[in-house]
Amino acid sequence: MPIANVRTPIPGPKSKKLIERWLKVEADSTGYQAPVVWDKGRGVTVTDVDGNNYLDWTSGVLVTNVGHAHSHLVKALQEATGKLLNNYECPSLYRVLAAEKLVGVLPPHMEKCFFLSTGSETVEAAIRIMKRKTGNFEIIGFHGGFHGRTYAAASVGGLAGPKRGYGPAMPGCIRAPFPYFYRCPFGSKTEEECAAKHIELLDDTVRANSVDSLAGLIVEPYQGAAGFIFPPKGYLKRLEDWARDKGLLFTVDEVQSSYGRMGTQWGHTLEGLEPDLMCIGKGIGSGYPVAAIAGRDEVLGCLGKGEMSSTAGGNPVGSAAVIAVLEIMEKENLAENARHMGDLIIERLRATQEKSKHLGDIRGRGLVMGLELVKHKKTKEPAPDLVRQAIDRCAQNGLLIGSVGIFGNVIRVAPPLVITQAEAHESCDIMEKVLLSLE
Numbered sequence: 001m002p003i004a005n006v007r008t009p010i011p012g013p014k015s016k017k018l019i020e021r022w023l024k025v026e027a028d029s030t031g032y033q034a035p036v037v038w039d040k041g042r043g044v045t046v047t048d049v050d051g052n053n054y055l056d057w058t059s060g061v062l063v064t065n066v067g068h069a070h071s072h073l074v075k076a077l078q079e080a081t082g083k084l085l086n087n088y089e090c091p092s093l094y095r096v097l098a099a100e101k102l103v104g105v106l107p108p109h110m111e112k113c114f115f116l117s118t119g120s121e122t123v124e125a126a127i128r129i130m131k132r133k134t135g136n137f138e139i140i141g142f143h144g145g146f147h148g149r150t151y152a153a154a155s156v157g158g159l160a161g162p163k164r165g166y167g168p169a170m171p172g173c174i175r176a177p178f179p180y181f182y183r184c185p186f187g188s189k190t191e192e193e194c195a196a197k198h199i200e201l202l203d204d205t206v207r208a209n210s211v212d213s214l215a216g217l218i219v220e221p222y223q224g225a226a227g228f229i230f231p232p233k234g235y236l237k238r239l240e241d242w243a244r245d246k247g248l249l250f251t252v253d254e255v256q257s258s259y260g261r262m263g264t265q266w267g268h269t270l271e272g273l274e275p276d277l278m279c280i281g282k283g284i285g286s287g288y289p290v291a292a293i294a295g296r297d298e299v300l301g302c303l304g305k306g307e308m309s310s311t312a313g314g315n316p317v318g319s320a321a322v323i324a325v326l327e328i329m330e331k332e333n334l335a336e337n338a339r340h341m342g343d344l345i346i347e348r349l350r351a352t353q354e355k356s357k358h359l360g361d362i363r364g365r366g367l368v369m370g371l372e373l374v375k376h377k378k379t380k381e382p383a384p385d386l387v388r389q390a391i392d393r394c395a396q397n398g399l400l401i402g403s404v405g406i407f408g409n410v411i412r413v414a415p416p417l418v419i420t421q422a423e424a425h426e427s428c429d430i431m432e433k434v435l436l437s438l439e
C-alpha cells in the first residue's frame with residue numbers, strides 16, 4: 001500500500017486558513033517550505049491538517065532520527081512529564097541516567113558531557129571552553145560553516161546570511177575555505193588534490209590573520225546548511241593533525257551529523273578523529289529539544305563551579321528523551337539501517353541523475369544526501385528556482401523535502417532512520433518523477 005496520498009491542492013483548505021492565521025501572529029522569518037500544516041507523524045509519515053499523507057525526507061530538520069512519535073519515546077516523555085518538569089542545576093535520577101547513557105556511547109577518550117537545550121547553545125559553550133582552557137581568544141571556522149544563529153555561533157560560521165545586518169561579528173574569528181570538491185576553485189582533478197590545496201589555504205589564512213592567540217577550531221563532519229558538502233576523504237584527519245601541531249583545541253560540531261545520520265553514532269569516527277569537544281543536538285532528543293556538549297574530562301574540567309549552567313539543561317523530560325532515544329537506536333540498529341537504506345537511495349538517485357538534465361551532483365553518507373541542482377551540468381550554474389519548484393511538486397506528490405546550500409540549490413535528503421525499503425522506493429519514485437519534470 002503506498003503511503004503518499006495527497007487529495008487536495010497544496011495548501012489544502014484547512015492548511016491555508018491556518019497559515020493565514022499564523023502569519024498574522026508569528027514573525028514571518030523562516031525559510032522556504034512547502035505550505036503544509038503538519039498535524040501528526042508516525043515513523044516516516046507525516047499527515048497534514050487536511051488529512052493528506054506524506055513521506056518525510058526532512059526529519060523536521062534532521063531531528064526525528066528515531067521516526068516521528070516513536071511509541072517508546074512518547075511513553076518515556078509522558079512518564080517523565082507526569083513526575084517532574086524542571087530541576088535546574090540539581091541532579092535527578094533521569095539526569096544521572098541520561099548522562100551515564102550518553103557517556104556510555106561517547107568515543108572512549110571523551111569522559112564527560114553536559115546537557116543544554118539547543119545546538120547553538122552547545123556551540124557557544126564550546127567556544128567559551130576553548131577560550132577558557134587556552135587563555136587565547138581566536139577561533140577558526142570555515143567558509144560555509146553553520147553552527148547556529150546566536151552571536152558567537154553565527155560569527156564563527158562562514159555563511160553571510162545569519163550575520164548580515166547585525167554589525168561586526170565577534171572579534172577573533174578566523175574563517176578558512178572549506179573543500180567543496182564539486183566546485184573546487186582550483187579545479188582539482190582529485191579529492192586528494194582538493195584536500196591538500198585547502199590545507200595549504202588554511203595555513204595561509206591563519207598566517208595572514210592570527211595575532212598569535214589561537215584557542216581552537218570548530219568544524220562540521222560535513223557542512224549542513226552550506227549544501228551537505230562532504231569534505232574529501234582524509235581532509236578532516238589532516239585538519240585535526242594540523243590543529244594539534246599548532247596546539248589548538250579541536251571541536252566537532254555533530255549537531256546534525258550524529259545519532260546514526262551518517263550510518264554511525266558519531267560522524268567524526270568515520271575519519272578516525274579524536275576531538276577534544278563535541279557539540280550534540282537534534283537527533284539526541286529526536287523531537288524533544290535537548291542538546292549536550294561532550295569532551296575530554298581535562299578540557300571540560302577547566303570550568304569552575306558556576307561557569308556553565310542552563311535553565312532547562314538536564315531537565316527530567318529532556319533526560320528521559322536522551323535515554324529513550326539511545327535505547328531505540330540500539331534496539332532497532334538504526335545506524336545500520338541508515339547505511340543500508342542510504343545505499344539503496346543513493347543508487348536509485350544515481351540512476352535518476354543519468355536521466356536528469358539538472359541533477360548536477362549527489363553526495364552523501366548514510367541517510368544524509370544533498371542533491372545539487374544546476375541549470376546545465378556543464379556550466380554548473382546553480383538553480384535555486386528549480387529547488388523551489390521541486391519542493392512544491394514533491395509535496396503535491398506526497399514527499400516532503402527541504403533546501404540548503406550556499407546558493408540555495410541543494411535538496412536535502414534526510415528521512416528518519418527507520419525508513420523501510422518500500423518507503424525508500426516509494427519516495428525515490430516520487431523524487432525521480434519530480435526531478436525529470438523540472439524545466
Ligand SMILES: Cc1ncc(COP(=O)(O)O)c(C=O)c1O
Pocket residue numbers: 061118119120121123146147148149220224225253254255256281282
Ligand atoms: C551543524 C549545526 N550546528 C548547530 C546548529 C544550531 O542548532 P539549533 O538550531 O538547535 O540551535 C545547527 C542547526 O541546524 C547545525 O546544523
